[in-house]
Amino acid sequence: MARSKRIMKASEIPAFVDRVVKAGCDICAIGDFAYVLGDVVEMVAAGDELKRIDKEFGDRDFLLTEIVAYLKSLGRHIDPESPMQTWYGYYGNQTLH
Numbered sequence: 202m203a204r205s206k207r208i209m210k211a212s213e214i215p216a217f218v219d220r221v222v223k224a225g226c227d228i229c230a231i232g233d234f235a236y237v238l239g240d241v242v243e244m245v246a247a248g249d250e251l252k253r254i255d256k257e258f259g260d261r262d263f264l265l266t267e268i269v270a271y272l273k274s275l276g277r278h279i280d281p282e283s284p285m286q287t288w289y290g291y292y293g294n295q296t297l298h
Contacts, residue, residue: 207259214271217258224250230269230278 209217221228224247226239238244244251261268272278 207256209258209261209264211264211267213258214264214268217254217261218268218271218275218277220254220258221251224254226251228272228277230272232279232281233269234266236265236269236272 218228221238226243226247228236228238230236238251239247269278
C-alpha cells in the first residue's frame, strides 16, 4: 500500500518560506491567488533541495491563499497590475536604485 503524502500545517508556512529562500530561491506571491518558488534558473540550481523541502512539508495546495498572504506580509509579492516589468531591481515592491 502506498504511503499518502504528508499534509503541511498553516503554522509551518514561515518555516517553509524560510527554507525556500535559504535554498536560493526568491519565492514571491503573484497577485492574491498565486506564488512562485523562484525563477527557472534558481529552481534548477536548487532542484535537489526543493525536492527535500517538498517531501518534508508535503501537500500545501490547500494553503495557497495563506502562503500568498504570508509572502505579501513580508513584502515578497508582485502586483500583476503594476507597471513593474520584472521582480529584479525590486524588494518588497520598492525600487532599489
